[in-house]
Amino acid sequence: MNPPPDENSPIVLLKNAGFSSWFKKAEQAVKEVEYIHVELTLPAVNELRYAGYHISNFLDNPALTDELNRAIGHCKRSIYDAYEASILYHIKEFRAFNDDYRTVVVSEVLADYNEIYYKITSILEFIRGIDKETKDEHYNACRQYHNDLKEVIMRLNAAREELNKKIKVERKKSFISIITTVVAILSLIIAIAAFFGCS
Secondary structure, rough: OOOOOOOOOOHHHHHHOOOOHHHHHHHHHHHHHHOOOOOHHHHHHHHHHHHHHHHHHHOOOOOOHHHHHHHHHHHHHEEEEEEHHHHHHHHHHHHHHHHHOOOOOHHHHOOOHHHHHHHHHHHHEEEEOOOOHHHHHOEEEEEEEHHHHHHHHHHHHHHHHHHHHHHHHHHHHHHHHHHHHHHHHHHHHHHHHHHHOOO
Protein backbone atom coordinates (compact mmCIF):
# COMPACT_ATOMS: atom_id res chain seq x y z
CA MET A 1 0.00 0.00 0.00
CA ASN A 2 1.30 3.44 -0.99
CA PRO A 3 1.83 6.00 1.77
CA PRO A 4 -0.42 9.08 1.60
CA PRO A 5 1.14 11.93 -0.41
CA ASP A 6 3.04 14.57 1.50
CA GLU A 7 0.76 17.58 2.05
CA ASN A 8 3.64 19.89 1.17
CA SER A 9 4.57 18.17 -2.07
CA PRO A 10 4.31 20.46 -5.14
CA ILE A 11 1.68 18.22 -6.75
CA VAL A 12 -0.57 18.27 -3.67
CA LEU A 13 -0.13 22.04 -3.31
CA LEU A 14 -1.00 22.49 -7.02
CA LYS A 15 -4.14 20.37 -6.62
CA ASN A 16 -5.22 22.11 -3.43
CA ALA A 17 -4.78 25.54 -5.02
CA GLY A 18 -6.99 24.50 -7.93
CA PHE A 19 -4.46 25.48 -10.59
CA SER A 20 -5.56 22.72 -12.95
CA SER A 21 -9.17 23.91 -12.82
CA TRP A 22 -8.20 27.53 -13.50
CA PHE A 23 -5.92 26.51 -16.35
CA LYS A 24 -8.74 24.47 -17.94
CA LYS A 25 -11.18 27.39 -17.61
CA ALA A 26 -8.67 29.69 -19.30
CA GLU A 27 -8.01 27.16 -22.04
CA GLN A 28 -11.77 26.81 -22.60
CA ALA A 29 -12.15 30.59 -22.90
CA VAL A 30 -9.31 30.71 -25.43
CA LYS A 31 -10.87 27.92 -27.49
CA GLU A 32 -14.29 29.58 -27.42
CA VAL A 33 -12.94 32.90 -28.65
CA GLU A 34 -10.63 31.23 -31.15
CA TYR A 35 -13.71 30.18 -33.12
CA ILE A 36 -14.64 33.84 -33.56
CA HIS A 37 -11.20 34.91 -34.75
CA VAL A 38 -7.88 33.24 -33.98
CA GLU A 39 -5.92 36.50 -33.53
CA LEU A 40 -8.22 37.58 -30.71
CA THR A 41 -6.65 35.00 -28.41
CA LEU A 42 -3.04 36.28 -28.47
CA PRO A 43 -3.21 38.29 -25.20
CA ALA A 44 -4.96 35.39 -23.45
CA VAL A 45 -2.37 32.89 -24.68
CA ASN A 46 0.40 35.18 -23.41
CA GLU A 47 -1.19 35.13 -19.96
CA LEU A 48 -1.12 31.32 -20.04
CA ARG A 49 2.58 31.49 -20.92
CA TYR A 50 3.14 33.65 -17.84
CA ALA A 51 1.14 31.14 -15.77
CA GLY A 52 3.44 28.39 -17.04
CA TYR A 53 6.48 30.47 -16.12
CA HIS A 54 5.28 30.86 -12.51
CA ILE A 55 4.36 27.17 -12.22
CA SER A 56 7.84 26.30 -13.44
CA ASN A 57 9.34 28.55 -10.73
CA PHE A 58 7.08 26.95 -8.14
CA LEU A 59 8.02 23.40 -9.18
CA ASP A 60 11.71 24.36 -9.00
CA ASN A 61 11.20 25.68 -5.47
CA PRO A 62 7.89 24.69 -3.79
CA ALA A 63 8.62 27.08 -0.93
CA LEU A 64 7.72 29.89 -3.35
CA THR A 65 3.98 29.48 -2.89
CA ASP A 66 3.47 33.04 -4.15
CA GLU A 67 4.44 31.73 -7.59
CA LEU A 68 1.43 29.42 -7.45
CA ASN A 69 -0.89 32.34 -6.65
CA ARG A 70 0.64 34.36 -9.49
CA ALA A 71 0.07 31.48 -11.91
CA ILE A 72 -3.61 31.30 -10.93
CA GLY A 73 -3.89 35.08 -11.31
CA HIS A 74 -2.53 34.79 -14.86
CA CYS A 75 -5.10 32.09 -15.63
CA LYS A 76 -7.87 34.43 -14.48
CA ARG A 77 -6.40 37.27 -16.57
CA SER A 78 -6.25 34.89 -19.52
CA ILE A 79 -9.98 34.25 -19.16
CA TYR A 80 -10.59 38.00 -18.95
CA ASP A 81 -8.38 38.78 -21.96
CA ALA A 82 -10.05 36.15 -24.14
CA TYR A 83 -13.54 37.42 -23.39
CA GLU A 84 -12.50 41.09 -23.55
CA ALA A 85 -11.11 40.52 -27.06
CA SER A 86 -14.39 38.88 -28.06
CA ILE A 87 -16.37 41.80 -26.61
CA LEU A 88 -14.30 44.38 -28.50
CA TYR A 89 -14.65 42.35 -31.70
CA HIS A 90 -18.44 42.20 -31.28
CA ILE A 91 -18.58 45.93 -30.55
CA LYS A 92 -16.83 46.52 -33.90
CA GLU A 93 -19.48 44.34 -35.51
CA PHE A 94 -22.18 46.41 -33.80
CA ARG A 95 -20.63 49.64 -35.12
CA ALA A 96 -20.52 48.16 -38.63
CA PHE A 97 -24.19 47.20 -38.25
CA ASN A 98 -25.05 50.75 -37.18
CA ASP A 99 -23.16 52.12 -40.16
CA ASP A 100 -24.83 49.71 -42.59
CA TYR A 101 -28.31 50.68 -41.38
CA ARG A 102 -27.83 54.33 -40.46
CA THR A 103 -30.62 55.33 -42.89
CA VAL A 104 -33.14 52.80 -41.54
CA VAL A 105 -35.28 52.93 -38.42
CA VAL A 106 -33.91 49.69 -36.95
CA SER A 107 -36.46 49.63 -34.11
CA GLU A 108 -39.18 48.91 -36.71
CA VAL A 109 -37.55 45.50 -37.14
CA LEU A 110 -35.97 45.07 -33.68
CA ALA A 111 -38.42 46.58 -31.19
CA ASP A 112 -35.86 46.49 -28.34
CA TYR A 113 -33.08 48.11 -30.35
CA ASN A 114 -32.73 51.01 -27.87
CA GLU A 115 -32.22 48.48 -25.06
CA ILE A 116 -29.63 46.66 -27.18
CA TYR A 117 -27.83 49.95 -27.81
CA TYR A 118 -27.85 50.76 -24.09
CA LYS A 119 -26.58 47.28 -23.18
CA ILE A 120 -23.68 47.52 -25.63
CA THR A 121 -22.77 51.01 -24.43
CA SER A 122 -22.81 49.77 -20.81
CA ILE A 123 -20.56 46.82 -21.66
CA LEU A 124 -18.11 49.13 -23.42
CA GLU A 125 -18.04 51.41 -20.36
CA PHE A 126 -17.35 48.37 -18.17
CA ILE A 127 -14.37 47.38 -20.35
CA ARG A 128 -13.03 50.94 -20.39
CA GLY A 129 -13.25 51.13 -16.61
CA ILE A 130 -11.18 48.02 -15.90
CA ASP A 131 -7.69 48.68 -14.61
CA LYS A 132 -5.01 46.47 -16.17
CA GLU A 133 -3.91 45.30 -12.72
CA THR A 134 -7.39 44.14 -11.63
CA LYS A 135 -8.40 42.08 -14.68
CA ASP A 136 -8.25 38.87 -12.67
CA GLU A 137 -11.04 40.23 -10.43
CA HIS A 138 -13.44 40.81 -13.35
CA TYR A 139 -13.07 37.67 -15.48
CA ASN A 140 -16.52 36.36 -14.52
CA ALA A 141 -18.39 39.56 -15.48
CA CYS A 142 -16.39 39.66 -18.69
CA ARG A 143 -17.46 36.11 -19.55
CA GLN A 144 -21.12 37.03 -18.98
CA TYR A 145 -20.84 40.14 -21.16
CA HIS A 146 -19.17 38.05 -23.87
CA ASN A 147 -22.16 35.68 -23.85
CA ASP A 148 -24.66 38.57 -23.86
CA LEU A 149 -22.94 40.28 -26.77
CA LYS A 150 -22.62 37.08 -28.78
CA GLU A 151 -26.39 36.65 -28.54
CA VAL A 152 -27.05 40.31 -29.43
CA ILE A 153 -24.84 40.13 -32.54
CA MET A 154 -26.63 36.95 -33.64
CA ARG A 155 -29.95 38.80 -33.35
CA LEU A 156 -28.64 41.79 -35.26
CA ASN A 157 -27.31 39.59 -38.05
CA ALA A 158 -30.64 37.76 -38.19
CA ALA A 159 -32.40 41.14 -38.66
CA ARG A 160 -30.21 42.10 -41.63
CA GLU A 161 -32.46 40.41 -44.20
CA GLU A 162 -35.54 42.33 -43.08
CA LEU A 163 -33.59 45.59 -42.84
CA ASN A 164 -32.21 45.06 -46.35
CA LYS A 165 -35.80 44.66 -47.61
CA LYS A 166 -36.68 48.00 -45.99
CA ILE A 167 -33.71 49.66 -47.72
CA LYS A 168 -34.82 48.26 -51.10
CA VAL A 169 -38.37 49.55 -50.54
CA GLU A 170 -37.02 52.98 -49.58
CA ARG A 171 -34.74 53.06 -52.65
CA LYS A 172 -37.64 52.07 -54.88
CA LYS A 173 -39.79 54.84 -53.37
CA SER A 174 -36.95 57.34 -53.86
CA PHE A 175 -36.47 56.21 -57.47
CA ILE A 176 -40.20 56.53 -58.20
CA SER A 177 -40.23 59.94 -56.51
CA ILE A 178 -37.27 61.13 -58.61
CA ILE A 179 -38.86 59.81 -61.84
CA THR A 180 -42.18 61.45 -60.95
CA THR A 181 -40.42 64.75 -60.27
CA VAL A 182 -38.44 64.55 -63.53
CA VAL A 183 -41.60 63.73 -65.51
CA ALA A 184 -43.45 66.63 -63.84
CA ILE A 185 -40.61 69.04 -64.64
CA LEU A 186 -40.42 67.84 -68.26
CA SER A 187 -44.22 68.16 -68.58
CA LEU A 188 -44.01 71.69 -67.24
CA ILE A 189 -41.20 72.58 -69.67
CA ILE A 190 -43.18 71.13 -72.61
CA ALA A 191 -46.33 72.99 -71.50
CA ILE A 192 -44.41 76.28 -71.20
CA ALA A 193 -42.72 75.72 -74.59
CA ALA A 194 -46.09 74.90 -76.17
CA PHE A 195 -47.66 77.96 -74.61
CA PHE A 196 -44.93 80.29 -75.87
CA GLY A 197 -44.78 78.46 -79.21
CA CYS A 198 -48.46 79.15 -79.82
CA SER A 199 -48.20 82.81 -78.89
